[in-house]
Amino acid sequence: MKNKILVTGGAGYIGSKLSYDLTDMGFKVVVFDNLSTGSKKLLNKKAKFYKLDISKSKNLKKIIKKEKINIIFHLAASLDVNESMKKPIKYYLNNVVGTENLLKSIHGNKSIRKFIFSSTCAVYGNVEKELVDEKNNCSPVSHYGSSKLVAEKIIENYIKKNNCSAAILRYFNVIGADYKLRTGIIKPSNQLVKKLSNNIKNKNYTVNIFGNDYSTKDGTCIRDYIDVNDLSKIHIDVMKKLKIGNFEILNCGYNKGFSVLDIIKNFEIIIKKKIKTNIKERREGDVERIRANSNKLIKFTGKSYKSDILKSLRNSLFWENKI
Secondary structure, eight states, X not given: OOOXXXXXXXXXXXXXXXXXXXXXXTOEEEEEEOOSSOOGGGOOTTSEEEEOOTTTOSOHHHHHHHTTOOEEEEOOOOOOHHHHHHOHHHHIIIIIIHHHHHHXXXXXXXXXXXXXXXXXXXXXXXXXSSEEOTTSOOBOSSHHHHHHHXXXXXXXXXXXXXXXXXXXXXXXXXXXXXXXXXXXXXXXXXOHHHHHHHHHHTTOOEEEEEOSOSSSSSSSOEEOEEEXXXXXXXXXXXXXXXXXXXXXXXXXXXXXXXXXXXXXXXHHHHHTSOOEEEEEOOOTTOOSBOEEOOHHHHHHHSOOOOOXXXXXXXXXXXHHHHO
């Protein structure tokens, strides 16, 4: 009998993709989402849905026990770096208190065997070396990164005192859409690829660049972009490999960096048009450059994850045109 799985944030971009992949594999899935950033349009109809806020709900324990959950993927969170600098309390409540409530709700529940947490490379902050591994010091520069780091520590402390296992997945920059175009980013976003895809769909061939005076090859920020299809596979591969009592922290990226201008140039290749750039001031909380050393992840799962950047960007455009 296959495990029954809870996905918090399962009406969101990554959570909905994960829920589809899990039901595709025959797992029974339960979704928690308050729909503040998620959307009913992204919900997997094969999953059982509960509309609730994990940072406020008192019914978590009862529902988790009733649904006989064995594995939890915790993706529910607020995740806009720039918004976090303006609304730090919101990020503390959703990301820290929400995680704490979820752990309290499973305390003493011996059916829960694995807990997999959606974290972020934002926990590292501005790093001295561009390629970072999991041993790198964490010094987040945004409230978003800080809230995720606190949540990581809460989970680690919980695992040490309880007989279950956990994995912290530190996402780098997630892009793309489900290959079957069932899910993708649905709401307006300042995420570069989403913004460009939306602009191109509307025949607006311009984009804002926030800072062109960073100490990088072309003055713009460098990021490690990972395709959402690979990221979903990583969750499932980690779930399968995670042993009871284990606590793992794993970077999720490709060890490869693209600057903002690189992404724009790749879009230009796809659409065969020039995109005009407007230079704006740097945004508070933005990190200059960061790439993932994902060797630990590859060793842990026994798999390598690679996706062509042009394929990911094309998929983003296909999704944008669909919605």
